[in-house]
Amino acid sequence: MVDRLLGRGHAEVHVDEQPESPTAAVWAHVQQARNLKRPHTLELLKVMADEFIELHGDRLFGDDSAIVAGLAKIASRRVVVIGFQKGQDTEENIRRNFGLPHPEGYRKAMRVMDLAERFSMPIITFVDVQGAFPGAAAEERGIAEAIARSVGLMTRLRTPIVAVITGEGGSGGALGLAVGDVVLALENSIYSVISPEGCAAILWRSAEQSQQAAVAMKVTAQEQVELGIVDAVIAEPGEGAHTDPTETARRIRGVVLERLDALGRMSIDELVEARFKRYRAYGPYTVAERPAAPQERPGLADRLRGLLGTRPSMPPFTRPRLPGLPGLPGLPGREEE
């Protein structure tokens, strides 16, 4: 586990070696997303921002170093930046709790989001987290409540939000900062409802099936674009973001600024309504024909027939479109620099 948190044992995975199977390719992708040498929020800001003032503390309990938040100037715009921060070496990882946030992190984020709203600054979030800290300290201080409130706040916040998934988009812990008007993802990032290991442990009852779980959940950035969860992929330079953090940051900067420009042309009411509608529409379902008036005790065969007869074929799910996003017609799923 510690090896995984420290990103050890992944050194043998190279993108250039031809993976033999699609499963191996997806797994290599997962390992890429977890590579600790990938730039995190502070490393990205060093390149992206002309100025960054970090703000600390949730005003309730403490300061969580696994989430950083603050005020930044990017291309002379005032923005608020909030993001997860893993460490790049053991010492920093210990200081940052391996990038696993406690409730204080989300509460600090909410406090700073409120600042952004009151002083009309758009928000950029960087998402790279395995999940919220799963220990007793986080639990008893209400990690669930903190995430729920952060998600709720982001659905109604009256300022533009661009979320960028830069590495691991792990479950509710990631979602706490990943609600946005626009959701972007770096090419080698992943986004999933539960970690592949967790999914395998529950559904396959064995953590060995993590690779299959990663495939089944369609975790890769490109697949998430196809599902309509992510709006666009930002291509990574060279063999991945870890090989050229500076260029990665430049590419993110370009795309984010472009998106902020577009969002800035919408009225705030329009923006918040479009964001609400986007998330309101997620998730495909169908409407089965109403079952006939129920018999007193329908037999097994009747119920089976009823269920099989009304199971419709799956319609394609169309992603809700943001209305009135000018200047970005027919953006392909992938953005080259």
Next chain:
Amino acid sequence: MPVRLPFRPRRDAYPPDLWTKCPGCAEMLFNKQLDKSLRVCPHCSHHFRIPARTRIEHLVDSGSFVERDADLQPVDALGFVDLKSYPDRLVAAQLSTGLRDAAVWGLAAMGGRPVSLCVMDFGFIGGSMGSVVGEKVARAGEAALAERMPLIIVSSSGGARMQEGTYSLMQLVKTMGVVERVKAARVPFISVLTDPTTGGVFASFAVVGDVNIAEPNALIRFAGDRVSAGTIGEELPAGYQRAEFWFSHGFVDRIVARAHLREEIISLLGFLVAPSLDGAGEPATAPASRPRSFLSALTGALGGETNDDSRNGETEGSRGEAPRG
């Protein structure tokens, strides 16, 4: 977690096994007796998990429940296969529960007041929240908003449904978006957390009720203990992640035994009254909450129709006999 589901999925098809062993005190309980005591052990007051329809019978005024959207049908958008394919799991769950997905929502009356009620069913793939469950919670919230009646959600869920991938994760946002509007419009929201309420359901609407009520000893948690113990190697305190733990940590207002749950909610509804819209000072919120005509029509019909599955009288009569928890 070696908890057997003690109830038969369809209680009306009377099960051949007449006895249930209480996991709390190992007492053998006669099933009919157990049903009469609202499936609470008379000896140790262990609260058994109950299906959504039984829960609804326990809570609402007899015969007042009108189910909505019973025909929403989940879809296998990812083509998900683990040890079984997701469609196979769905059919199996549908056959065993008689539900199309893990939540039932509708309009009902409680103590004569109209409410929008959504109840989750743990028997359907662990009560997990996929797109249909999220949609039902959202619609229950929107109905509450449109008609300015209280929203009551009874949670019983293992969390997000992994088989629907990130769509399940998005249900947290979808439901929270609606709940935020309900709250901004000053429409009351009572969240009832029953055994178990975990993962993404706890980390979204279930934890943010205006009043949070939990059943005694209900397992409530964000992270599984396997995760906690395995990842962090921490020693976990006794009673960790049970209702009483959340009560003492300030996340649950009241722990209420099943026998008193209905009265408790009715009392709360006497205090939490949505101010009428024509009143001055109503905040200009909830632009999406324009009343939808079919919902208005529904409330008109409320009380007139009876729910298919409601077996009236049984619960009313048995309520008095239920033990204190």
